[in-house]
Amino acid sequence: MDKKPLLEVRNLKKYFDKTRGLFAKEKKFLHAVDDISFDIYKGETFGLVGESGCGKSTTGRTIVKLYEPTDGQIIFDGVDLASVPEKEMLPYRRKIQMIFQDPYASLNARMTVTDIIAEGIVTHKLYKDHDNPEKAIQDRIYELLESVGLKKEHASRYPHEFSGGQRQRIGIARALAVNPDLIICDEPISALDVSIQAQVVNMLEDFQKEFGLTYLFIAHDLSMVKYISDRIGVMYLGKLMEVATSDELYETPLHPYTKALLSSIPLPDPEHEDKGKRIVLQGDVPSPINPKDRCRFATRCNYSKILVENDGSDFKQQIVGKYARETVIDHERHHAIVEENQYITEEIADMIIDFGVDKIYINRSKCFSEEPKLEEYKKDHFTACHFTKEIEEGTIK
């Protein structure tokens, strides 16, 4: 693998305007992809993982400019696609192709397999100089069908006559038809049976070797991503949390979110299964609409809270002016003394002490006031956390 980036994504942002009504006071933006940067080197597979709704697919679609990026650069082979106007995109469209998640929705039911695969060839006029373009296209389609494991006879059929796995193969043939350099695989296997998943993934690997393809592999299946990817980026709420090589990430995850994510992989070995290593995240993913200026993971991170114990004199001083991490409820009177993320005033602090609370979690202020940047902690290992060093050294828990 040479170290030449094929695709450089720089500070890519994609906001969706969710403002409803003509006279809304405040504009609402869904920050689907919020300032992410990464490189994909030629010939490698870059995995992008994260839970549902974290912006993985949006990232992929923005790179092929199915969505117009709000800000940032998508430098492909030295050209910033973000600044190329739509009308001049055609030559670049050939170079970046996409494989879609749902094999049932990604093929036009009214077109034959031939029409589906030939569409790209015809659009880009790949055989216009050929003596007999129609024959050349037909031969090319047969060749593609055979290389994805289908038969010539399938060319004249309609998509509904195929199984999910076969359809996904047609989708791959369609992407390959225009000889792309980069293929964005948007969860290409998550809708398939496990047995078919392996076949498709192996096929994708074979094509990578054969044609020198570069993949951006979007998935939520962590073990499959580890298997296929050279490097992996972990996304959470539109932000990249950690980028590292595949092995490095799985062996020594740095970011608390990555740790939690990896701990959720079910192990097939009952000996190692669930030895208290499982990190269960509390709460839900916060809303991506107009997110606050803080670490995106702070609300669910185990390291972003500080335990303050009432051991005598300075308990009050420690908690006044901070934000409570959890709600303290007076069950007898059915009201909350302090609510989650509420600012603790002197008055509230007194009430907490009066109520007899002897320990309380408060928010770590840096996590809640400042956005961490994606920084290189080790060689080729980037993470976005204020306290990576401290966590690694074990100074904070």
Added chain:
Amino acid sequence: MADLNFKKVAKEDKQDIEQTRRSLTYWQDVWRRLKNNKSSMVGLVGVIFIVLLAVVGPWLTPYDYSDQQSDFSNLPPRLDIREVGDKTFYVTRVYRLLELQDGRVVDRFADLDTNVVDKINHHAKEIILPINVETTQTYALPSSVTLGADEYYSEKWGIALGDTTYSFGDDAVEVVYIHPDSPFQNVEFEGSPYDVNESGYFAELTLVDNYGEANAEDAAYDFDHGAENLITALEDATFVEEIRFYGEEVIVDYSYGLMNDNMVPDGYEDVNLTIEYQGEENKYVTDTIHNKIFLLGSDTQGRDILTRVLYGARISLIVALIATVVNFIIGVTYGAVAGYLGGNWDNFMMRVVDIINSIPLVLWVILLMVVLREVVIDIEIAGRTYVIFRGTSGLGTIAIALGTVYWVAMARLVRGQVIGLKEQEFVLAARTIGVSNAKIISRHLIPNALGPIIVSMAMMIPAAVFTEAFLSFIGLGVSAPQASLGTLANNALSGFQSYPYKLFFPAAMIALMMLAFNFLGDGLRDALDPRLRKG
């Protein structure tokens, strides 16, 4: 006992046998489902039948939609005939006496004037005069006799003829005077000798084909004044072989229908009218036969209702077809573009649709009628001029009115479909490939929305037929002499109680068209329903 032992199979047998079956395309599948639906097949057959009738039908009838035969006006499809002696008569509601043979009219007698009591007894005469003489002398009109405005005298034959007050387009004249020495004088008329002063008597003189050697036939057919031309013809004739008068007396007495109950003689209680001929008297309708000249009857102007209904169906279908095609082209394009572009474009285009949708159809048609009244568009092809639009006919205006308003529903439907489809991954895939927007709309979006589009169009045809009929019915549509089904129904309204058949047939045609298209549309909807079919 079955053989339970497994056997080793040869290697080539282990190969999967490729299942070969004829694969159905989407449309083959739709057709298969449509065929299984009985009511929609009935609808399809009905539609084909109606379209054939409308296209071919008007050429198969012997009449044109505007042919008028006013002496055969208001003939119902079934005729109540009265048989007297060897003749068959039909009395119309305005007391016109028609002589029939095999359901066809062979002779027509004068209208009876119900207002003049004196004329209650109608005497029509036919006398065949074999005047086989060369006339050598002339008979000058005596100075004591003066002729009226439309009366003419032939000195050669000594007979004066006058135009009758009614005109059938052919020769119906009245003998007003016969010279005492005329060869006609030898003829015994029924009753007293012919007296010109007695207006109760008159005879119809009919020219038969062989009435004279002179080429008077052309003259006779082409006249405005029957008497004048007949006289000219008689003057030109050197030899008259036969002149035909209505001879034998037919007495129509409809006084019984007008009498008070206590005046009616015994045996005539429920008699409306009597016909007396050759001494026989007919009191009742003896038979009901099919009208063989107008299968579905004739209207007030004596036009064939069958021809007009077929022609009306043709016009209704033309209007529906134009409305649907315009609807398809504008509605689908507009809706697809609005849905695909989305955002502010979609908002703007849909508000335009809302505005168009808020125009009341009737008002719109009236406005168009006023504006387009003077407009005539014609094109010249190879020296001949073809009028493609004439504002006064109403047909083009209705088609324009429906075409400009009806696409709105289609645009909304297509927009909804396209909005749902454009986020589908196959559209994203096409965009990733770099397919142009126009091609994405035409190759990906519209074909996938075609099911609902076709259903909507199939449902729009009966709606357009009905709207056209409605507009014509209230007098805004196709104008005379052209007839749409709505116009026919409207015309039939005035005499509805006396001539219900005039309303029945156009109404039945509208109902049949609506039923057939609706059945077919329902079947198509079931066959194309996207909820039943995925992928």
